[in-house]
Amino acid sequence: MLELNVQTLAFFVFALFVLGGGLGVITTRNLVHGTLYLILSLFGVAGFFVLLSAPFLAVVQVLVYIGAIAILIVFAVMLTRSMTSLHEVVNRQWVLSTIVAVLLFVMLTVTIILPVWGQDGSLAGQPVSEVVATTTDLGKALVDGNQYVLPFEVASLLLTAAMIGAIVIARDDE
């Protein structure tokens, strides 16, 4: 079932990055180290995108998630008062959050993983789509009047609103 080739090997290396990074995030007591583990995890996801033949998403993953969001998290960590040696790891809502996490895991397993593997694994070998979309196709679809031009402009408006909102909330009026 599993062929031992470079792609499989790369998958397991990236899986190790993702899972190990994720484990590091939740076990470390130092928020700065947690952020670095998160970057490792996000890098692994970028590797998955490469393996899935989605180079644009891989680059976006590195540029936006590692290049911007992780940096923003670093800034947010720097803003907190006690970024190292967190003592209270378990709080009063741990039961509720455990239930939610388990439910989410079950839901993702049932809806995404099981249909692909199936009873006889019939779908596992099939490509999701016959069409290989390039970045040019994406660019054309984004600004096509019959396709995604409205979400495209709404995204711009959303980004504008996010930025204005952040400035309004973060700045205290002198």
Next chain:
Amino acid sequence: MAVLNEWAFIGVFFAVAWVFPFAPIFLARLVAPRKPNPIKQSTYECGVETVGDTWVQFKVQYYIYGLIFLVFDVEMIFLFPWAVAYRELDFFAFAAGFLFIFLLADALIYAWRKDALEWV
């Protein structure tokens, strides 16, 4: 396999990049004599003793900077495919891209007028 070949170069860079920091550290540990004393082991920055705690709370201004950077980084994701397909687009698509930039230019002007771009 064909997919990986193009990316193997980045993989090689990734692997080699680890060698550069670790080789000097390892070599230094191997070659350098170790005669520690309290003065040598004291923490210093540019030859000067450090004052106070290293982990200080940052100003919120830096966070706003990071956030504005994030917004324009995300804008770049949307504009990059548009720019790649630029030569094959009609006028409507061209205008749609410019409306996108215009809306975000608004946000930039707002940030500018609110002095959010001032470095403190």
